[in-house]
Amino acid sequence: MQPTQPMMEALQPLEGYLFSLAIIFFGITLAEIVVDFWFHKQRDYRETATNLGISIFYEFLIARTSDVAAFLGLSWFATMSPLNVPVNVWTTLLAVLMADFLYYWNHRAEHRIRIFWAHHSVHHSSTDFNLTVALRLAWIENFILWIFYIPMALLGFHPLQILIAVAIVGLYQVLIHNQKIGRLGILEFLLNTASNHRVHHGSNPIYIDKNYGGILIVWDRLFGTYQAETEKVIYGLTQNIKIRNPIWINVVEYVRIVQDLMRYRTLKERFLSVFGPPEWKP
Template sequence: MEAAASLGDQMRSAALDLLYIRNVTATCRQHVHQVPDYTRQAVPAFLLLALLEFVLLQTRHRGRAAFADHTVSLASGMVHLVVSAGCGFLPVWAYATIWQRWRLFELPWDSVGVWWLTLVGVDFCFYWQHRALHEVNCLWAMHQAHHSSEYFNLSAAQRQPVLQTFVTGVFYLPLAVLGVPPAMWLSHRAFNFIYQFWIHTELVGSLGPLELVFNTASHHRVHHASNPRYLDRNYGGFLIVWDRLFGTFCAEAEPPTYGLVHNVDSFDLWTVQLGAFARVAAAYSVPARAALQLYVAAHGTLLGVALRW
């Protein structure tokens, strides 16, 4: 009975976690080593919900749940967890070093106001991280694995690019300079990631007025679609307001076609994860200037101005 009650408490907690519903004071920590591994704690809920969705899609005969596709997504998630466990300290170390040496303000680690500031700040940084991952070729070569599934389901949320761990932390360093405590940043980065799990589904329709502010399944279906009008849209993590402000928002209008513009056509884990680097590697057969342009070429409005010449 106690085990069942404990499991029930964990599932209720996981359900609240997926919606970014947190006890603010309970999640404030002074030191990084005190921060629980929220993402790893959420993994059982991820797997259970993905399994339930798979069964539901199969019973409805919707043809939206290929077993091989689920397998490579789950395998990617497991490899990502292993890489994060082994190398995840690198962005934390970089952030903490910047914070210790060059922070501009002394922000308290146990402040409710700083907690909410960090929530917004982390999502703002995630927007630019996510946008760069799409608009810079060498970063897209890493990130495309997450978009390679031709299905859109909760398993696809776990198809995480294994190499992103080494580069994405740099986008959050402005928060360290502003003085956001490392433990608070680390917690919110996990919360933001966990929230994005449930928006990878076709089973949730429009959420009405909530879609004006929050990233939802409808908005994220657009992001994962390869329809021409949907390409490079809806980069927000928890909030959709950044896309509305910076001109990258698109509402769901026509049925999405999922996957890449040029699909991988493979269920091999490493082909999915690393196959796009072949195109980038081909750049080295052309003159150095052209190779560099191809390596960092950007087609987005802001990044294109910065990276093209």
């Protein structure tokens, strides 16, 4: 799909707003660090430093390359579509809604298929929980996840509009990575709030593989993966890696997969060690 001039003119303001939002969210994240330090709030600053280290490396060395790869991949699939969705406010809102729905399934796959969990576990490996955890994203993630949004390209959405919609879903989630905002009444039934997302990051048995939603929590309610915050959340993995080296954090689960492939003997065992649930054992 070739971008038309009206399309590009409609998308340029959205890109500007997104960049502004990203700057604001980054500023809020830094403000939280300063406030917590000033008022001596309980916080693991070593984890915070790790989160920022992972994020800085990603933003300066990987982000643009992965964005280009995602754009080119979606563009290729968009050429197969006979449809051409115009770019305006209403189609952008629809794109965000569709991206949020696909994000739910994308996120659910990351938790239930080990090869995807290998990168998503980076985000869950922090044993502290604050706004900087939202920046703790695997370096390889964006090279993979665009495949979940191929349906939007086949429906005629412009690739750039798809990526902007996905970015909006991601930016919303920055602010819900915190322990300061309590439950928000009726909003808990509709939105993925800080309380709902704390559940998602919990390693408590009752919280594991719950609340996959991005902006809306209604997808979890519809598909049976919703859990309210009912007990104190224990953050991190069920078996924490206890390391803070950003490189090792990004590769440790891939190393474990390779070790399992070498250890297992049957084709079924090897297949499930890669594509089965993360907790699968023969």
